[in-house]
Amino acid sequence: MDLERAFVFIWQDKDWPTKILIAAALTITGIGVIGLIGWVAELSRRVTAGEEDTLPEWDRIGEYFLTGIKLMGVSLIWSLPVILLVIFFTLVPAGVALTMSDNNQGLAIGMISIFSTCFFVFFFFYMLAISLLWPTLYTAAAEETAFQELLNPKFAWETLKANAGGFLIALLISWLVSSVLGSLGAILCLVGTFPATVISQLIMSHLIGQATAQARETLKTAEAV
Numbered sequence: 001m002d003l004e005r006a007f008v009f010i011w012q013d014k015d016w017p018t019k020i021l022i023a024a025a026l027t028i029t030g031i032g033v034i035g036l037i038g039w040v041a042e043l044s045r046r047v048t049a050g051e052e053d054t055l056p057e058w059d060r061i062g063e064y065f066l067t068g069i070k071l072m073g074v075s076l077i078w079s080l081p082v083i084l085l086v087i088f089f090t091l092v093p094a095g096v097a098l099t100m101s102d103n104n105q106g107l108a109i110g111m112i113s114i115f116s117t118c119f120f121v122f123f124f125f126y127m128l129a130i131s132l133l134w135p136t137l138y139t140a141a142a143e144e145t146a147f148q149e150l151l152n153p154k155f156a157w158e159t160l161k162a163n164a165g166g167f168l169i170a171l172l173i174s175w176l177v178s179s180v181l182g183s184l185g186a187i188l189c190l191v192g193t194f195p196a197t198v199i200s201q202l203i204m205s206h207l208i209g210q211a212t213a214q215a216r217e218t219l220k221t222a223e224a225v
Helices: 003-012 016-029 033-049 061-099 102-142 147-151 153-162 164-187 193-224
Strands: none
Touching: 003 016, 003 193, 016 033, 016 193, 033 061, 033 102, 033 193, 061 102, 061 147, 102 147, 102 153, 102 164, 102 193, 147 153, 153 164, 153 193, 164 193
């Protein structure tokens, strides 16, 4: 993977200040994050396709929102099992504790602790799986792949499996950049937090585009054999 290219391409676009400020303004609104996700997904598509990796224009914001809605929808539906389990492990233990006699309170607390520990382990690995699978859909979502296909975890798994190392590198570097830039943004009285978020997302999306291109090349080679 070309790590240097992922860091320098932003500044090679002569309109980068305007484009990043628009993205930061959308991030501030909250709901505009959906458009930002679609925008960076379009960047991933361009990198995957080998097109010029300049920052996408904001003249297709409607399409970016649709792409972002698809990606957010997949994330939400994939997360539903955890959401339902959180509700279950919040309400049921409380109800059990209230209905048990004082003599059985210790037993109830012990059982709740065991179930909570098991749930935490499940929650950690389940959300880790989503964190790894979800970014593999960036390029496909921007290519207008059907929502039903994106929703199928097997679709994302095939891409991840073909280049797991590349996607892991992309996510780790993104996390490091986000942490560093987030700290700098906080020093600037939070004003710089939003542009920092945009820049870290752009770097991640560029790396995801590279990882996706490598994964597709691997899949194509495997099919040819």
